[in-house]
Amino acid sequence: MSSPFENTDDVFLVGGHLRDELFREEAVYALVRSIDYARRTRWDSIRSPHVFMGLLDCGDSGIHDWAERLGADLPRLLEQFEELFLHESGSTDSVLRLHREFISDNVIRLLRDSVQRAAENGRDSVTSLDLLITMFTTPRSIVSECFERIGVTAARLTELAMLAEQTVTREV
Numbered sequence: 001m002s003s004p005f006e007n008t009d010d011v012f013l014v015g016g017h018l019r020d021e022l023f024r025e026e027a028v029y030a031l032v033r034s035i036d037y038a039r040r041t042r043w044d045s046i047r048s049p050h051v052f053m054g055l056l057d058c059g060d061s062g063i064h065d066w067a068e069r070l071g072a073d074l075p076r077l078l079e080q081f082e083e084l085f086l087h088e089s090g091s092t093d094s095v096l097r098l099h100r101e102f103i104s105d106n107v108i109r110l111l112r113d114s115v116q117r118a119a120e121n122g123r124d125s126v127t128s129l130d131l132l133i134t135m136f137t138t139p140r141s142i143v144s145e146c147f148e149r150i151g152v153t154a155a156r157l158t159e160l161a162m163l164a165e166q167t168v169t170r171e172v
Helices: 025-040 048-057 061-070 074-084 105-120 128-137 142-148 154-171
Strands: none
Touching (some): 025 128, 048 061, 048 105, 061 074, 061 128, 105 128, 128 154
16 A cells, blocks of 8 residues: 555655655766756756756767757757856855745756657656657747757757757667
């Protein structure tokens, strides 16, 4: 019988902390790095661009494969997103955690949808590419909109990420 203090149907524990056991090590690392990018860009909550920056910085081979297929220079892309999302009036001293109260509604949806995507693909934990692909397939994603402005569609970003995912899967 389940305890009332357990919440096994969500990405968050009852107290609000992220259930990091649902995420692979590199995905957790990307989420932790998103905290750093939220602070560096002076936001008081973790938003989807911060998760994207964390993914670019996590060192995952699948993310590198995606960037290579896109023809993107990861450090330069990361720098551009940092500049684009710098919140001039904010503080770099924000207290942020991987806790529901510090995460935007869009990122909460991203995390939940990524868990669902991983399960649909027969995995018991979320990969960095699950997060990336879910981000690109989310309607009105601000990250996708940034790419759309330079002529790269969300469909193309998703296609390249799925190709990278197939390559990583074959290597495992």
